[in-house]
Amino acid sequence: MSVANSQQSFKPLSQYVLDHDIQSDNGAMIYTLQRCSALLNSINAIIFDQDEALADEYFTSSNKLGLFAATLHSKVKNIKIDVAEKEVADLIIAKSKLYLADMTDNYLKSGDYVSNSYIQNELLFCTSMANEFDKSLGQ
Numbered sequence: 467m468s469v470a471n472s473q474q475s476f477k478p479l480s481q482y483v484l485d486h487d488i489q490s491d492n493g494a495m496i497y498t499l500q501r502c503s504a505l506l507n508s509i510n511a512i513i514f515d516q517d518e519a520l521a522d523e524y525f526t527s528s529n530k531l532g533l534f535a536a537t538l539h540s541k542v543k544n545i546k547i548d549v550a551e552k553e554v555a556d557l558i559i560a561k562s563k564l565y566l567a568d569m570t571d572n573y574l575k576s577g578d579y580v581s582n583s584y585i586q587n588e589l590l591f592c593t594s595m596a597n598e599f600d601k602s603l604g605q
Contacts, residue, residue: 475564476501478584479591492542499535500554502592503528504561509589511562512569512579527596532558534599 479501486494506528514521532554540550569579580586 474584475568476561476584476588479588483591492538496535496539496542496554498595499531499538500557501561501588502595503532503535504558505565505585505588505592506531506596507558508562508565508569509580511566527593527600528558530599531592531596 479498482494482501483498486498488495488498506524510521510524510528513524533551535558536547536551536554539545539554540547543550545553565585568583569585572581572583572585573579576582580589
């Protein structure tokens with residue numbers, strides 16, 4: 467099965483970060499963090515029953531990226547952090563629903579939620595991003 471046969475709700479993050487300088491464009495960074503948080507949260511939901519420890523790792527990484535997105539959003543928009551957290555959480559939830567739909571569609575077509583789809587590359591990108599944030603924060 468080719469990647470082209472899978473449902474794809476999003477432009478691939480690999481292409482998005484080529485088109486946007488996430489290091490200098492705060493809006494692009496916030497969007498990327500939201501996407502990664504949403505994907506990791508979706509993976510958590512999919513694997514929770516099979517591997518709770520791994521699911522917890524994805525959940526923790528998702529929360530860290532979401533919190534960083536909210537903090538940056540608060541600064542960029544000059545709004546209170548609780549307002550920014552709510553706005554970002556709502557967007558992450560909406561994106562998670564799209565990822566879950568794509569993963570379900572991929573499972574129906576291939577028997578796997580992630581492999582042979584754009585989500586496979588997104589997962590590598592997002593776990594790498596989460597690991598880099600952990601390193602930069604000294605955690």
